[in-house]
Amino acid sequence: MERYSRHIILSEVGPEGQERISRSKVLVIGAGGLGCPVLQYLAAAGIGTLGIIDFDVVERSNLQRQVLFGTSSLGMNKAVAARERLTDLNPTINIEAYPERLTTNNALNLFEAYDIIVDGSDNFATRYLVNDAAILCSKPVVYGAIYKFEGQVSVFNYDDGPSYRCLFPTPPAAGSVANCSEVGVLGVLPGIIGSMQANEVLKIVLGLGSVLSGKILCYNAKSSETISLSLGKNSEAYQKVLQGRSQFEGRNYEATCDMVINEITAEEAIRIKEVQFIDVRDAHELPRIQIDGCVQIPLDQLDGQLEQLDSQQTLVLFCQSGIRSRKGVQLLEQHGINSYSLLGGAKSLKQQLKMESECDSAKK
Amino acid sequence: MKLNIKYFGLLAEVTKCDEEVVEFTETTLSALLEQLFAKYPSLKEKDFQVAQNNTIVSGDAEIMESEIALLPPFSGG
Numbered sequence: 267m268e269r270y271s272r273h274i275i276l277s278e279v280g281p282e283g284q285e286r287i288s289r290s291k292v293l294v295i296g297a298g299g300l301g302c303p304v305l306q307y308l309a310a311a312g313i314g315t316l317g318i319i320d321f322d323v324v325e326r327s328n329l330q331r332q333v334l335f336g337t338s339s340l341g342m343n344k345a346v347a348a349r350e351r352l353t354d355l356n357p358t359i360n361i362e363a364y365p366e367r368l369t370t371n372n373a374l375n376l377f378e379a380y381d382i383i384v385d386g387s388d389n390f391a392t393r394y395l396v397n398d399a400a401i402l403c404s405k406p407v408v409y410g411a412i413y414k415f416e417g418q419v420s421v422f423n424y425d426d427g428p429s430y431r432c433l434f435p436t437p438p439a440a441g442s443v444a445n446c447s448e449v450g451v452l453g454v455l456p457g458i459i460g461s462m463q464a465n466e467v468l469k470i471v472l473g474l475g476s477v478l479s480g481k482i483l484c485y486n487a488k489s490s491e492t493i494s495l496s497l498g499k500n501s502e503a504y505q506k507v508l509q510g511r512s513q514f515e516g517r518n519y520e521a522t523c524d525m526v527i528n529e530i531t532a533e534e535a536i537r538i539k540e541v542q543f544i545d546v547r548d549a550h551e552l553p554r555i556q557i558d559g560c561v562q563i564p565l566d567q568l569d570g571q572l573e574q575l576d577s578q579q580t581l582v583l584f585c586q587s588g589i590r591s592r593k594g595v596q597l598l599e600q601h602g603i604n605s606y607s608l609l610g611g612a613k614s615l616k617q618q619l620k621m622e623s624e625c626d627s628a629k630k
Numbered sequence: 631m632k633l634n635i636k637y638f639g640l641l642a643e644v645t646k647c648d649e650e651v652v653e654f655t656e657t658t659l660s661a662l663l664e665q666l667f668a669k670y671p672s673l674k675e676k677d678f679q680v681a682q683n684n685t686i687v688s689g690d691a692e693i694m695e696s697e698i699a700l701l702p703p704f705s706g707g
Contacts, residue, residue: 300707388707411704413639418704433686434703438677451706482686484638484701489648493636495699497679497686589675 269358270312283472284312288359290471293317293380295368295396297344299456300386300410300463302334307464309352312359313471316352317380319364320344331453368392370515373399382467384408386460390437391519397422397430401507402514406470406479410463415452417459420482421466427479431507432500439593455487528595530606532618535582542579544568544605545612546594547586553616555584565590568597575603584608584615631655633662636699644673659691662698678702 273279273287292313294301297320309316324332324339324347332344339347345363352361366372368387373395377383383405385396393411400407406424410417422429462483469475483494510517535541536557543560546568563571565585575581581598583591583605591607598605608615633652637645654662659680667674679686683695 296707298707386707388705390703390705393705410707412706413704416639416704418701433679434677438703439675456707482701486638486648493684493699495681495684495686495701500688586671587675 269356273311278474279472283474287312287468287471288314290382291315291317291380292382292384292467293319293376294384294386295392296320296386296388297332297334297348298322298328298386298388299331299412299451299453300460301344301384302332302348303457303460304384304386304410304464304467305348305352306334306355307461308467309356309359309361311464311468312356313467315360315362315380317362317364317376318345318348319366319368319376320348321365321367331451331456333457368395370395370399370517370519374403374514377403377405380405382406382408382470384410384463384467386410386463393430394437395519398507398510398514398517401429401504402511408463408466408470410456410459412451412455412459414449415455415487417455417462417485417487418482419459419462419466419478419485421470421477421479424470424477424479426499428497428499429504429507431503433482433497435500435503436597439589439596452487458485458487528604528606529588529592529609530582531609532615535606535608535615536618536622538580538582540579542576542581543608543615544575544581544583544594545585546583546590547612551586551612553612555612555615555619557615557619565594565597568594572598572601572603577603581605582608585611586613587611631696633693633696633698635666636697638678638700639702639704641673641676641678641700641702644676645670654693657692659687659689659693662693676702 270284273284274281290313292308294304297318322344324335324342324344334348334351343365345365349361349363377399383400385407387393400423407422409420409422466478469477481494481496483492485492543557545560545562546565548564561574563574583594585591588609588611595605595607631654633654635652636649642648678700681699683697
C-alpha cells in the first residue's frame with residue numbers, strides 16, 4: 267500500500283477510498299491525446315481494471331501530445347503500446363487492451379463489463395455511438411473534447427443527468443467541424459482536458475465533491491479562462507435512444523456523421539426528369555427560387571414534415587451555400603430516405619435556371 | 631440592451647473575435663440569432679448551442695440576461 271500512501275493519508279480517500287478505486291472498472295475509448303493522460307493518471311491511481319480500446323497505430327506526429335508513447339512505440343497499436351507502458355507504471359492492476367474499432371457490434375458487451383466509460387475519441391461518429399451505448403447500458407460517460415486551444419469537459423448520463431444528445435441532439439454536418447489532424451492542437455491542451463477527465467472519474471468512484479454532471483466546462487488555453495455552462499436533460503433525446511435499442515446494432519454511425527454525402531450540381535439537378543427540390547432555408551431568405559414542384563421546409567422542421575417529400579421523385583435539397591442541405595441529406599438518411607445536396611446552393615440554382623431560360627428564348 | 635456575446639472554438643474564427651458587445655432591441659433568441667446571422671452570414675452554417683447567463687437555452691427563449699455564449703461541438707481528442 268506504500269504505492270498509494272499519498273492517497274490514503276487524505277482523509278477524503280483513506281484506505282476505504284483506495285479500496286473503492288481498486289475495485290472499479292473504467293473503459294477508455296481512444297488512447298490518443300485525451301486517452302493518454304486519462305490512462306496514465308487512472309493507472310497510477312490504482313483503478314482495478316482499465317480497458318483501452320483503439321484500432322489505430324502510433325505515428326510520429328502523435329508524440330507531440332500522446333505522452334504514453336515514445337519512438338520505440340512507432341507503428342504499434344495504441345491500445346497495446348499503452349498497456350505496455352502502463353504495466354510498467356503499475357503492474358498491480360489489470361489492464362485490458364482491445365486493438366480494435368469501437369462498433370455497434372462490440373460496444374454494448376464491452377460497456378457492460380465496466381462501471382465508467384471515458385470518451386477520448388476524435389470523431390463525432392464514435393462520440394454519438396459512445397453516448398447511445400452508454401444510455402442503453404446505463405453507464406456514466408466522462409466526456410472530453412478539444413479544438414485547437416479550447417477544450418470541453420462534462421460527465422454525461424450520470425445519476426439521471428443529461429447526456430451528450432441533450433446538449434447536441436444530432437451530429438453536425440459532415441466536414442463542418444475539423445479534427446486535430448486537420449487543424450492542429452496545442453500539445454499540452456489534451457493533457458489538461460484529459461487530466462480533468464481523470465479527476466471526474468476519481469470523483470465518481472470516491473463519491474467526492476460534486477461531479478461535473480448537468481454542466482459543461484469550457485477551457486481556453488490562450489486566456490486560461492474557464493466557464494461552466496449548465497444544461498438540462500432532454501428526456502425526448504433520451505427516450506429516442508432507448509426506443510432505438512433493437513436497431514442499435516444495425517445503425518451506421520459513420521454514415522450519419524462522417525458519411526460521403528451525395529452532391530449534385532445545379533446543371534445536373536435540373537436535367538433530372540422526376541425531381542423534387544426542397545428549399546431547406548428559412549422562408550425569408552433570398553434569392554427566392556421559382557421552380558415547379560419546389561417545397562420549402564426549413565431544416566429545423568424537416569424532421570416533422572417528411573410527408574411533404576415525394577418518394578417517387580429524386581429529392582434534391584438546397585440551401586444558401588450547400589452546408590445546411592448536406593445536413594438535411596444526413597437527416598433524411600437516418601429516416602432511410604435517399605436524397606442529394608445541391609452544390610453551391612440557391613445562388614447556383616438561380617443562375618442555372620436563368621441560363622436555361624435564356625437558351626430557351628434564344629431557340630425560339 | 632447591451633449583450634456581451636462570447637464565441638467559442640471555430641465560431642470565434644467566423645466572427646474574428648472571442649467576445650463582443652452587441653446592442654439588442656428585440657426580446658427573443660431567434661431575433662438575436664437573426665441579428666447575428668445578418669452580421670456574420672456564415673455563422674448560419676455552423677452548429678452551436680446558446681447559453682444565457684451560463685445556462686444552455688433552447689427553442690425560442692426570451693433574452694433577459696446580458697451574458698450570452700455560443701458553444702459549438704468539438705470532436706477532437
